Amino acid sequence: MKCMLGLHKSHDAVELSKIIESKKQEIEEETQEIESIIIPSYKEKSKTTDEKLSITIGKLHELEKETGKNRKFWHQEVDTIFNKFDSMMKSIKENHLAGLKSHHSRLSKLIQEMTETVKKNKKILLSKTMSAVTSYKSKLHKYRNMPTDIDVKLPSLKTNTAQGRELRIELGEHQAMLTQGALSSLTDKFSYSLPSKLLDKAKMIASIPTRVKPLGHVACVGVDEAWVSGIDKTIRHVDIHGSGRGTVTCQYWPSDITVTRHGELVYSDVNKTVNIVRQGRTETLITTPPGWKPDKLCCTKLGDILVSMFTTDFSQYKIVRYQGHTVRQEIDRDEHGQLIYKGGALTLYVVENNNGDICASDNNAKSVVVVDKSRRVRLRYDGTPARRKKSFNPAHIVTDSMSHIIVTDKNNACLHILDQNGQFLRCVDNCGLDKPNGLSVDREGRLWVGLLNTGEVKVIQYMT
Incomplete structure (x- = not known):
């Protein structure tokens, strides 16, 4: 009223x-x-x-x-x-x-x-x-808005038994094989894929212009595709023909990128997190402890994630194994309590070999360091056996189906190939690898090598 x-x-x-x-x-x-x-x-x-x-x-x-x-x-x-x-x-x-x-x-x-x-x-x-x-x-x-349904893709199991000659089993993308060398007993040779011999000279299969300059990281997806990144906030998906397949935008530029066994992109950034991209959405997977920052990454065949990390003053490095959000292993000191990796402003790259060894490219120490499951330092490789003109400058590191250890050497424009015991086998130096930086292996056993300055990715066949 x-x-x-x-x-x-x-x-x-x-x-x-x-x-x-x-x-x-x-x-x-x-x-x-x-x-x-x-x-x-x-x-x-x-x-x-x-x-x-x-x-x-x-x-x-x-x-x-x-x-x-x-x-x-x-x-x-x-x-x-x-x-x-x-x-x-x-x-x-x-x-x-x-x-x-x-x-x-x-x-x-x-x-x-x-x-x-x-x-x-x-x-x-x-x-x-x-x-x-x-x-x-x-x-x-x-x-x-009903929650999105879960799509479950189970691996198939395939077996083949040629009595007296070969036994083979395959689960999804993983396979193992036993071959008989003599009637008396089976040999101890088995492998997880078919390539078995290094070529005398590596062959360049493709050169992919990514337009990412400088090019920092390469992570293969399947056979003919890869994610690439530089020092901006965009991670790009490209195929072997140079066509763009999509992008992912980050809040900060990625310190490293890798791909899970299911093909999901994982990247680390300077904001103390490791992130995963699932169905177009970015989720925080890991947050490093106070005083530490994440750097280089490796997704293992069994689904763990290895993260190399450093203290904020660069005085110490360590490698941490995560299973989901849970810390399963920390590698920083040997059996005598001595620090394994050298402190400094450069990076520590990491990969796991087929036998469970943790292989790291310690750029501060200018060496490749291999640690076994019991945290014992098995070997250190300083590049001397390769007899290159300039000092060894190790960076990105991978392993392949034959347990070879492969590491980039920017100073000498080549790749060093070692066996799993650190024995130098050969260098790949004939494919125009000027400032090789990113490095990854696809499912056909080919190397994808990113060149720092030109932004190209060279696809290289180095095994039969």
């Missing part, structure tokens, strides 16, 4: 009862949609996910049974080979089942939350308290 008769009489007035009635009508319609449409949809999705979970467990169980059956065909190397496959299966189960269980749990929680919302809404509709109605906040938009 004051608004009608007083100073406010210039504006329209609506009875409060009509506003309340309109608001209640809105709540009633919303409650009806949640109860009759959205909750049943979630329940159906939960049922489907539960069925998928059961099917996945069954299939994984069958895969485990199949790998178990093949044990009787393998002799001298059976324990080594199948222990690796068991570990792979355990990791696959943890990754896939954890994702499905998490998705199922989230759906269940949302169903419970929506059921509670319906109950509360019904109480509001019966309530005579105006504040209960006017303070109502809608959750309809949240509930309409």
